[in-house]
Amino acid sequence: MSRVFVIGVGMTKFEKPGSREWDYPDMARESGSKALEDAGIEYRDVEQAYVGYVYGESTSGQRAVYELGMTGIPVVNVNNNCSTGSTALYLATQAVRSGQADCALALGFEKMQKGSLGSTYDDREQPMMRHLLALAELQEFAMPPAPYMFGAAGKEHMERFGTTAEQFAKIGVKNHRHSQNNPYAQFQDPYTLDEVLASKPIYGPLTKLQCSPTSDGSGAVVVASEDFVDRHGLSQQAVEIVGQAMVTDLASTFDDKSAITLVGADMTRTAARMVYEQAGITADDVDVIELHDCFSTNELLTYEALGLCAEGEGGKLVDNDDTTYGGRWVVNPSGGLISKGHPLGATGLAQASELTWQLRGRADARQVDGAKVALQHNIGLGGAVVVTAYRPAER
Numbered sequence: 567m568s569r570v571f572v573i574g575v576g577m578t579k580f581e582k583p584g585s586r587e588w589d590y591p592d593m594a595r596e597s598g599s600k601a602l603e604d605a606g607i608e609y610r611d612v613e614q615a616y617v618g619y620v621y622g623e624s625t626s627g628q629r630a631v632y633e634l635g636m637t638g639i640p641v642v643n644v645n646n647n648c649s650t651g652s653t654a655l656y657l658a659t660q661a662v663r664s665g666q667a668d669c670a671l672a673l674g675f676e677k678m679q680k681g682s683l684g685s686t687y688d689d690r691e692q693p694m695m696r697h698l699l700a701l702a703e704l705q706e707f708a709m710p711p712a713p714y715m716f717g718a719a720g721k722e723h724m725e726r727f728g729t730t731a732e733q734f735a736k737i738g739v740k741n742h743r744h745s746q747n748n749p750y751a752q753f754q755d756p757y758t759l760d761e762v763l764a765s766k767p768i769y770g771p772l773t774k775l776q777c778s779p780t781s782d783g784s785g786a787v788v789v790a791s792e793d794f795v796d797r798h799g800l801s802q803q804a805v806e807i808v809g810q811a812m813v814t815d816l817a818s819t820f821d822d823k824s825a826i827t828l829v830g831a832d833m834t835r836t837a838a839r840m841v842y843e844q845a846g847i848t849a850d851d852v853d854v855i856e857l858h859d860c861f862s863t864n865e866l867l868t869y870e871a872l873g874l875c876a877e878g879e880g881g882k883l884v885d886n887d888d889t890t891y892g893g894r895w896v897v898n899p900s901g902g903l904i905s906k907g908h909p910l911g912a913t914g915l916a917q918a919s920e921l922t923w924q925l926r927g928r929a930d931a932r933q934v935d936g937a938k939v940a941l942q943h944n945i946g947l948g949g950a951v952v953v954t955a956y957r958p959a960e961r
Contacts, residue, residue, distance in 0.1 A: 570662045571795050571804040571959055574607070574788035575919035576600025580752040580781045580907030583678045590622065593675045593784035594630035597912070601671070601786035602634065607798065609635035612788070613667040616642045616657045618650035618674035619911035621686070630675060647946030648860065650674055651785060652914025656812050656952050658789050668794040675784035676909030693948040700820050701828050708769055713777060713861060715947065717769030718825040720863030724771065727878035729866065731771040735762040736884045737862040738776040738904055744890070745901025747931035750916070752781050752907035776862035781907030785915030801959050805922050809845030809955035813837040819949070826867060833951040834871035834943060845955040847939060849873040854924045854934040855895055856917035857943040859902040868943055891934070899924065899932045914944040914952065925958050
């Protein structure tokens with residue numbers, strides 16, 4: 567299979583819904599234009615486009631990329647819940663790796679409603695109904711569903727391994743601290759541990775400052791083949807995708823009778839193993855990570871699923887400051903979803919943008935010293951996980 571490289575990235579600032587007068591075509595124009603400019607190419611050089619969004623009408627992807635040009639290329643609309651953006655990237659990468667395209671665009675956006683996520687259609691089976699019914703057999707049901715599910719997983723971790731509410735809250739503290747240096751972040755205010763713990767209770771150990779907000783915004787990534795990189799003289803800025811895997815729910819998701827597996831731990835663990843094997847690396851080789859901290863509980867669960875530590879030891883990483891600057895890894899230097907924001911279709915592409923900047927050494931005050939290997943994790947319940955490993959191009 568051919569090598570694939572990220573050659574251009576771009577994103578908008580993530581905003582509170584309704585705080586800015588813009589629509590999704592405006593968002594797409596901004597992020598897509600930035601990615602093309604970063605790559606030093608024109609839209610006519612793009613041969614396929616994969617456009618992700620969760621809340622929108624059919625063919626909104628076409629309307630979005632028409633802001634960049636109308637060249638008749640295939641435009642594929644992608645919806646995979648919170649992993650939509652990274653699924654678009656996965657498909658664009660496949661197109662290039664398989665030789666179907668020399669250059670492809672992954673673009674994602676979201677224009678969200680204020681408040682907690684809700685369903686659009688109430689006259690048919692909800693995609694996560696099986697997950698929710700399984701979880702309700704383990705812990706008392708609560709609304710809204712997302713914080714209930716991830717809060718329940720946090721409660722289970724506390725019961726099984728002695729993890730504390732303070733350890734989960736420290737993750738919120740870390741990510742809010744990191745976001746101070748990210749001009750794209752929706753929130754850039756730091757908080758003390760006491761402030762995080764004292765914020766509004768949501769479910770289980772979760773408080774408001776440990777939960778990602780609804781957000782408007784867009785991200786874009788241009789990927790290309792080795793030949794395209796050579797022909798356009800892009801080797802100095804190219805970042806190679808050295809491993810990538812997408813995994814959906816396994817039998818264990820339901821058979822394990824565990825809130826932790828119901829929110830995707832086994833999907834993440836399986837995808838990570840595949841990526842490490844593809845890339846020829848281990849977790850110890852990774853320098854910087856952007857992972858799906860929709861809630862602080864999920865960040866800790868993901869430490870374990872990615873193999874940063876053994877099961878049950880995520881709290882130790884937190885207490886030892888192993889996941890921030892000066893530690894073994896820097897996790898979510900962008901501020902993560904908790905602070906940067908979570909426009910569903912754009913999240914995975916914003917993660918990819920951050921890691922590309924890190925590996926190029928262009929992340930400004932967020933820069934992780936000597937970053938050579940980056941790992942991305944993006945999850946959508948219902949369910950799908952995409953894990954991707956990156957390295958600077960070696961020519």
